[in-house]
Amino acid sequence: xxxxxxxxxxxxxxxxxxxxLLVITRLIQPGYGSGDFGSLVRAVLPYAFAVxxxxxxxxxxxxxxxxxxMMALTSVTAASMMDGASEEYALFVVPFVLAMGLVLGAVxxxxxxxxxxxxxxVTLATLFVLQGAALLxxxxxxxxxxxxxxxTIVGTVQIPGLPGISAWIPKALxxxxxxxxxxxxxxxxxxxxxxxxxIGSSELAAFRSGVPVARTRIIAYALSGLFAAMGGLALxxxxxxxxxxPGPYLLASVAAVVLGGVALGGGKGGLxxxxxxxxxxxxxxxxxxxxxxxxxxxxxxxxxxxVAVVMFGAFITMRSRQS
Amino acid sequence: MSTTAIQPVPLxxxxxxxxxxxxxxxxxxxxxxxVVVLQILRPGIVNERxxxxxxxxxxPLAILAGCQxxxxxxxxxxxxxxxVATMSxxxxxxxVVNHDPGVAILIALVPAVLIGLxxxxxxxxxxxxxxxxxxxxxxxxxGCLQVYQRTVIASGAKIPPFxxxxxxxxxxxxxxxxxxxxxxxxxxxxxxxxxxxGRLLYAVGDNxxxxxxxxxxxxxxxxxxxxxxxxxxGITGLLYVGLIKAPSLSLAEPxxxxxxxxxxxxxxxxxxxxxxxxxTIIGALILTVLTTLLTILQMPEGARxxxxxxxxxxxxxxxxxxxxxx
Numbered sequence: 201x202x203x204x205x206x207x208x209x210x211x212x213x214x215x216x217x218x219x220x221l222l223v224i225t226r227l228i229q230p231g232y233g234s235g236d237f238g239s240l241v242r243a244v245l246p247y248a249f250a251v252x253x254x255x256x257x258x259x260x261x262x263x264x265x266x267x268x269x270m271m272a273l274t275s276v277t278a279a280s281m282m283d284g285a286s287e288e289y290a291l292f293v294v295p296f297v298l299a300m301g302l303v304l305g306a307v308x309x310x311x312x313x314x315x316x317x318x319x320x321x322v323t324l325a326t327l328f329v330l331q332g333a334a335l336l337x338x339x340x341x342x343x344x345x346x347x348x349x350x351x352t353i354v355g356t357v358q359i360p361g362l363p364g365i366s367a368w369i370p371k372a373l374x375x376x377x378x379x380x381x382x383x384x385x386x387x388x389x390x391x392x393x394x395x396x397x398x399i400g401s402s403e404l405a406a407f408r409s410g411v412p413v414a415r416t417r418i419i420a421y422a423l424s425g426l427f428a429a430m431g432g433l434a435l436x437x438x439x440x441x442x443x444x445x446p447g448p449y450l451l452a453s454v455a456a457v458v459l460g461g462v463a464l465g466g467g468k469g470g471l472x473x474x475x476x477x478x479x480x481x482x483x484x485x486x487x488x489x490x491x492x493x494x495x496x497x498x499x500x501x502x503x504x505x506x507v508a509v510v511m512f513g514a515f516i517t518m519r520s521r522q523s
Numbered sequence: 524m525s526t527t528a529i530q531p532v533p534l535x536x537x538x539x540x541x542x543x544x545x546x547x548x549x550x551x552x553x554x555x556x557x558v559v560v561l562q563i564l565r566p567g568i569v570n571e572r573x574x575x576x577x578x579x580x581x582x583p584l585a586i587l588a589g590c591q592x593x594x595x596x597x598x599x600x601x602x603x604x605x606x607v608a609t610m611s612x613x614x615x616x617x618x619v620v621n622h623d624p625g626v627a628i629l630i631a632l633v634p635a636v637l638i639g640l641x642x643x644x645x646x647x648x649x650x651x652x653x654x655x656x657x658x659x660x661x662x663x664x665x666g667c668l669q670v671y672q673r674t675v676i677a678s679g680a681k682i683p684p685f686x687x688x689x690x691x692x693x694x695x696x697x698x699x700x701x702x703x704x705x706x707x708x709x710x711x712x713x714x715x716x717x718x719x720x721g722r723l724l725y726a727v728g729d730n731x732x733x734x735x736x737x738x739x740x741x742x743x744x745x746x747x748x749x750x751x752x753x754x755x756x757g758i759t760g761l762l763y764v765g766l767i768k769a770p771s772l773s774l775a776e777p778x779x780x781x782x783x784x785x786x787x788x789x790x791x792x793x794x795x796x797x798x799x800x801x802x803t804i805i806g807a808l809i810l811t812v813l814t815t816l817l818t819i820l821q822m823p824e825g826a827r828x829x830x831x832x833x834x835x836x837x838x839x840x841x842x843x844x845x846x847x848x849x
Binding site: 515 | 650660665793825832
């Protein structure tokens, strides 16, 4: 019970931090309003999916280094398939790309289970492979995206009678919440979700309690691939093109997972914390930009923050292991 | 006891044991096979000039792979070598406009030492996974380099003649770069095999807890290791810019992946405690020849990356099997 309180306390603390940052943003830029919030959510969207992909694998006791490359591959695949195609064709592209992410993620998991090579090495290898595949699909940034897909993340949700509140609910946020909940909520309440926490907490204990460790691990990686594919799609939707060289999604996802209260050892934490954490990290970037700091310097500060967060997380993990 | 018949060892097991005991021989055989395939595909390509060129391009890769070898021996990896090499090359090329080449080189190696120090402290003291840590510092380093580029945009860049001589020159058909590489290689091999520091690296990688209980100061070893790795990467950058002759912000980035692959092919275990530098050198040669082969076959960059990824995966899995068998 006390652990539950502490865990929720961590998330609540993050939410408070987020609100404080919003207030600071308001102080820096008095005109910061609903429109800016919408663009923040749009910028967060691919990061949030990358974080979700990382979270589920970290909870299962692993780590997925191929998140960024997976997003790049799915993004260029979607962008090049939709390039010059009709609007309706995108209806086929979206499920295809999601299925691709699911399968590639499952392949990651299977390679780990079959070769018995540690997660970090296998996903490093698949990072190379997926990056190469992304370059094969699209040598340079390009492609296109269907208009209706772009429209799903631009603008706000109109709630009749409540124009004031609805201006603060961007469609991108709704899309994010729906996509994450559709997978996470049933998972968390199912036996499978419990198994994922179990193998992350102690693989041997889980095995002896009758949890199918290999199958659970493969499913965790498959779901991670699915989230990464959503991230890739979100990337294409927000930029309108596909880029074969991924951004710093890997480091950002690990940093957000650590900041979100998920132990890198596995078996602890939830999805809400990391998602709030990624909002916090992006809002810091927005603030730095609003303070008229050189974007390159912003990148340095952001990188330093992420490294510091990961160092802090590792330190905490080490301490808890010692005690 | 001596009269009992010796159990016949199955051939597969024997081959495995042979590979585990003498990993260099299959590697050299592989290298020769690749060269022969190259000669068959393009008759006449293998000549003195080709040999010199291959060695010239293999040397920067081999030094970076040396960084990977040493860090992998402790169970780590250094993904920041590409950024460090690029930084030192770029800073040297821009500083040499206003300073003496020697001073410029010293200035260029400062960020290398700093990044190595941060890596070492992060890995050794805070116990961040080396992969994440070095990825993070390389991100920060790239950002710093971009900011730095703004400040020197007007001054231009040039390559000191002696670095160009070192990078591209030939003396009696032998690449001058060997003048730098041979001492470095001897030093690395000597350090790993004959000094206490080298033994500590193996010890830490083999069993960190045991090493710690035997009185090894883990964080000191790791910090020293990552600083050395970074300085080597910085030197590689200086050499590489002499070879490529065009300092850019992504100069040595394409070498990172092959450097990991070269160390893995050379028989260094990515889990630590096993391996050595001679295998890595041959691994670097194999990859350079393989790259030539892929270029001749007109394989795109993407296919090359896929191949390197698969090599890392399969070789690691194979080594795991060999170790498990013993």
